[in-house]
Each structure stands twice: as C-alpha cells, then as structure tokens.
Amino acid sequence: MRHHIENRIYHVEILPPKQDTEKLMDDLAAFTEKFNRVMASGYCACITDNAMGLLAFQGHECIEELGLEAKPDQVMIHLNTFHTKANLDEILATCKRLGIANLLVISGDGSDRLPKLSPADVGATDTAAVTSVELLRYIRREHGSFFHLGVAFNPYEPADHEDEKMERKLAAGAEFVITQPIIERNARVDALLRKHPDLPVIVEAWMSKKLHLLSDAVGYTIPEDTAFDPIATLKSLHLIYPKCGVYLSLLGFKTQYDLIKDTWVVEGGAQ
Amino acid sequence: MKIVVCIKQVPATSDAKIDPETKRIVREGVKAVLNPFDTYAVEEAVQLRARFGGEVIALTMGPERAAIALKECISVGADRGVLHADRAIAGSDTWATSYVLSQAILAIGGVDLVLCGKQAIDGDTAQVGPGIAAHLGWLQATYVMKVDDATATGLRVRRMHEDGYDVCDVDFPAVLTVVKDINVPRIPTLRGRLAAEKAEIPVWKPADIGCAPELIGLDGSPTRVVRTQPPPPRSGTTTVLDGSARDSARALVAELRRRSIL
Numbered sequence: 001m002r003h004h005i006e007n008r009i010y011h012v013e014i015l016p017p018k019q020d021t022e023k024l025m026d027d028l029a030a031f032t033e034k035f036n037r038v039m040a041s042g043y044c045a046c047i048t049d050n051a052m053g054l055l056a057f058q059g060h061e062c063i064e065e066l067g068l069e070a071k072p073d074q075v076m077i078h079l080n081t082f083h084t085k086a087n088l089d090e091i092l093a094t095c096k097r098l099g100i101a102n103l104l105v106i107s108g109d110g111s112d113r114l115p116k117l118s119p120a121d122v123g124a125t126d127t128a129a130v131t132s133v134e135l136l137r138y139i140r141r142e143h144g145s146f147f148h149l150g151v152a153f154n155p156y157e158p159a160d161h162e163d164e165k166m167e168r169k170l171a172a173g174a175e176f177v178i179t180q181p182i183i184e185r186n187a188r189v190d191a192l193l194r195k196h197p198d199l200p201v202i203v204e205a206w207m208s209k210k211l212h213l214l215s216d217a218v219g220y221t222i223p224e225d226t227a228f229d230p231i232a233t234l235k236s237l238h239l240i241y242p243k244c245g246v247y248l249s250l251l252g253f254k255t256q257y258d259l260i261k262d263t264w265v266v267e268g269g270a271q
Numbered sequence: 272m273k274i275v276v277c278i279k280q281v282p283a284t285s286d287a288k289i290d291p292e293t294k295r296i297v298r299e300g301v302k303a304v305l306n307p308f309d310t311y312a313v314e315e316a317v318q319l320r321a322r323f324g325g326e327v328i329a330l331t332m333g334p335e336r337a338a339i340a341l342k343e344c345i346s347v348g349a350d351r352g353v354l355h356a357d358r359a360i361a362g363s364d365t366w367a368t369s370y371v372l373s374q375a376i377l378a379i380g381g382v383d384l385v386l387c388g389k390q391a392i393d394g395d396t397a398q399v400g401p402g403i404a405a406h407l408g409w410l411q412a413t414y415v416m417k418v419d420d421a422t423a424t425g426l427r428v429r430r431m432h433e434d435g436y437d438v439c440d441v442d443f444p445a446v447l448t449v450v451k452d453i454n455v456p457r458i459p460t461l462r463g464r465l466a467a468e469k470a471e472i473p474v475w476k477p478a479d480i481g482c483a484p485e486l487i488g489l490d491g492s493p494t495r496v497v498r499t500q501p502p503p504p505r506s507g508t509t510t511v512l513d514g515s516a517r518d519s520a521r522a523l524v525a526e527l528r529r530r531s532i533l
Binding site: 082 | 460
C-alpha cells in the first residue's frame with residue numbers, strides 16, 4: 001500500500017446498490033460509471049460491505065456480474081464479520097479469481113438480516129465473538145500472503161482499547177491502516193504515526209456536506225452550522241499528513257470528482 | 272419433492288396505520304417487503320430441494336405489486352412464482368385467503384409440501400397456514416423449528432412450544448409453518464436478483480382455478496372486525512450488569528454481539 005501513497009493514488013469509496021432498491025438497473029449503471037471512472041483515473045476503488053448494516057450487494061459480485069475490469073491493485077474490497085462461512089469463502093475465492101488483492105478487514109455493522117461469523121467458522125478458540133482480528137488470522141491462515149490486508153483505526157474510541165486492538169490487528173497480519181474520518185489534525189492519528197512510522201496509514205477525508213452523518217461516523221456531535229468545505233479540508237489534510245494516503249468517503253461524483261485531481265498538494269507546490 | 276411456499280407482501284414498518292372506516296391496514300404509500308417470517312420458509316424449501324431435488328414454487332395472493340415479493344423469493348432460489356390477484360378477492364379474511372391459496376395449490380398440482388412463515392407481521396394471526404391445511408384436508412405441523420429427516424413419503428420435524436419441542440412424523444402431502452430458529456435465510460446474490468428481474472410471474476384469477484365465488488372476498492369471509500386499537504406501548508426491561516466496569520463492558524459487548532448489533 002506504500003506505493004499507493006507514494007504515487008498519490010486516491011482511495012475512492014463506492015457504495016454498491018442496496019438490496020432493497022426498486023431501481024436496480026439504474027443503480028447498477030451508476031455503480032458501473034463510478035467504478036470505470038475510478039479505474040480510468042488510476043485511483044483505487046474501495047467498495048463497502050453492507051455499510052451501516054444496510055443490506056447491499058457485494059462488491060466482488062457487482063464486478064463479476066457486470067463484467068467490470070478490476071485493474072490490478074486498483075480495487076479494495078471491504079470485508080466484515082457479518083457473513084456466513086460459505087459466503088466468506090466465496091468472497092475470498094472470487095476476489096482471488098478477479099485478482100483483487102486489497103482487502104479492508106473490519107468488524108462491521110450488523111443488522112437483523114445479516115448472519116454473523118462464529119468463532120468456530122474462522123477457527124478461533126480464544127474468543128466469544130469474531131472481530132476483525134480473528135478474520136485477519138483466518139484470511140492469513142487460509143490464503144497466505146495473497147491478500148494485502150488493511151484494518152480500520154478509530155481515533156474516537158478510548159485510546160487504550162483502540163491502541164491495544166491495533167497491536168493485535170498488526171500481529172494478526174494487517175499491513176495498512178485506514179482511519180475513521182478526520183477533518184483536521186488528530187492527536188491520536190499523530191500518535192499512531194509516531195508509534196508505527198513505517199506503517200502505511202490512509203486518513204479518511206469526509207467529502208459530504210451532511211455533517212449529521214459525519215457526527216454518526218465519528219461518534220460525537222458536530223454542530224450543523226459548522227463551516228465545512230470538503231475540498232478545502234481535503235487539501236489541508238494533505239498538508240497535515242503528507243506521508244499518508246487519503247480515502248475519500250461519500251465523494252460526489254458529479255460535483256467533486258473532477259476537482260480532486262488538483263487537491264493532492266504538499267508543501268513545495270501542486271503535484 | 273414439489274414444494275409450494277406461501278408468502279405475503281407486508282408493509283415495511285412497525286408503525287402500521289389502520290383505516291378507521293374499513294378497519295384494515297393502510298398499505299398505500301407504504302414501502303412493501305416480503306414478510307420476514309416467510310424468508311425462513313423460502314430458505315427451508317430451497318434447502319430441502321438441494322437435498323432431495325424437485326421444485327420450489329412461491330405463491331402469494333395480493334395486489335399486482337406483490338409480484339416483487341415473489342421475485343425476491345426467486346432471487347434466493349425459488350424456481351418460479353405464482354401471483355393470485357383479482358378484485359374479487361379483496362377483503363378476504365384469513366379463512367377466505369387460505370381457501371384461495373389452497374385452490375391455487377391444487378391447481379399447481381402434485382404438491383408434496385406447503386411451507387409458510389409462522390405468521391405475517393402485519394396481521395399477526397398465524398391462521399393462514401393452518402387454514403390451508405384445513406381446506407386441503409392435509410396434515411399440518413405448526414411452529415416447526417427443524418426438519419430432522421425427510422424421505423419420499425414424509426418428514427420428521429421438531430415442533431417448538433413453550434416447554435421445548437415435539438418430534439413429529441408428518442406424511443406428505445403436508446403443510447408446515449416455520450419459526451426463525453429453523454435456518455439462516457440467505458441474502459440474495461446479484462446474480463439471483465438479476466435472474467429474478469427477468470422472471471415472468473403469471474397472474475391467476477379465482478375463476479381460473481375454480482374458486483367458488485361465495486367463498487372468496489368479503490362474502491367468503493366470516494371474520495368481522497368490529498373494533499381495532501393500537502397495542503399498549505411495549506414496556507422496556509432493564510438489565511443491570513454487575514461487576515467491574517471491565518466485566519460489565521465485556522458482558523454488554525457480548526450481548527450486543529449475540530444480537531448482531533455489533
């Protein structure tokens with residue numbers, strides 16, 4: 001993942017169509033357009049896995065069924081713990097077949113409709129519930145070094161808990177980190193970078209103006225009347241964290257996409 | 272094994288409104304979904320077909336938009352769907368509905384097994400499955416939590432009740448209503464959903480399958496709703512987690528994970 005950062009490759013989040021959509025074909029067409037646009041730009045398309053517990057189609061099946069070209073190293077699939085064992089193995093096998101090696105392994109958000117991996121499913125004997133740590137171990141054990149595995153870092157969680165969990169994630173095989181959205185310098189991200197200077201860290205930039213959603217994501221209330229310019233914030237994050245990559249969540253493909261090519265600016269001028 | 276799964280499209284809300292005049296649930300303007308309990312019946316049918324071969328047919332009675340619910344069944348493995356829709360069946364109560372469905376099952380022909388969810392989340396009567404069995408004169412087992420065994424002539428099932436379960440042998444043809452414990456319904460794949468989008472759903476009318484006019488619709492419905500009222504507010508319960516903060520937090524996390532919230 002280090003070369004993504006060095007080559008200024010944005011990680012662009014794409015949400016696959018929801019299961020309950022009443023306009024599936026339109027949504028698939030929109031997904032296709034976004035995916036192909038990201039591929040053509042040379043960025044990395046990051047496809048979510050039932051984000052917020054809302055049932056959606058899986059990224060790997062969208063790519064396969066729609067016949068999309070997943071260019072090498074330009075796709076990242078999110079993979080959480082809310083799957084059946086059979087479904088998990090099918091996702092991993094399909095990703096391998098499609099040459100998709102980048103996975104973001106997360107615990108994820110559940111819902112009534114979603115199954116949950118059991119410890120026995122992933123061969124875990126030391127836990128009551130499967131988290132990203134057990135899922136990482138399973139993927140490493142079953143698939144060796146094929147996959148490049150990333151994990152989430154939440155700077156809004158209690159520090160001792162999150163830091164201890166991060167160490168377990170790294171020990172389980174995580175190779176890179178994507179943070180929760182940050183909109184300014186974050187002391188916890190700074191601490192992570194100091195502790196792991198060689199660890200590729202990708203900070204998440206919030207590209208939506210819907211601050212109530214950002215409040216939900218970060219776990220504290222950001223007043224709705226807060227002045228917030230996503231593009232300006234993105235530029236400032238590059239200056240604050242020049243050695244980090246950037247993950248663009250909820251990017252507006254109609255209004256923002258064409259603007260981001262000029263945003264990866266570091267001290268010394270535009271790149 | 273030829274299996275019919277009777278399903279229902281229901282309002283996707285727990286905040287159902289009742290029309291004060293008709294005493295019926297207001298369905299207009301409310302997003303509709305496949306009755307959640309029926310997803311377990313569909314899954315069990317698909318699993319039985321995988322083990323023993325045969326065909327799974329999803330059947331419903333309702334407005335034409337109920338075809339969407341049938342397509343959802345096809346997207347998770349049902350072979351085809353049949354919609355029974357006609358103005359003449361409007362206002363049917365559970366007895367008239369189960370009569371129409373039983374006639375449709377006879378019209379499909381050669382059916383070994385009928386599966387239903389234990390109840391629909393809108394009416395909550397749990398009467399249609401047993402009603403179908405009564406109209407057909409078939410054996411029935413309600414609240415089935417597991418199919419232990421199946422042969423060419425019948426099933427051995429576990430029937431859940433408050434104190435445990437009964438093991439019952441049920442000869443074909445039979446009607447089962449199933450509970451959530453029976454399986455984990457699969458989530459539609461995109462491939463399945465795309466195939467379902469293309470599926471043709473035949474629409475049957477009562478006259479097509481020999482329904483007696485006096486047994487359907489309002490005329491065929493012995494139920495008269497004389498009054499409706501909302502249920503009392505659900506009373507919450509509080510569980511106090513004893514112990515240290517760490518132990519309490521662990522217990523809370525474990526419980527949230529058990530409920531698939533985390």
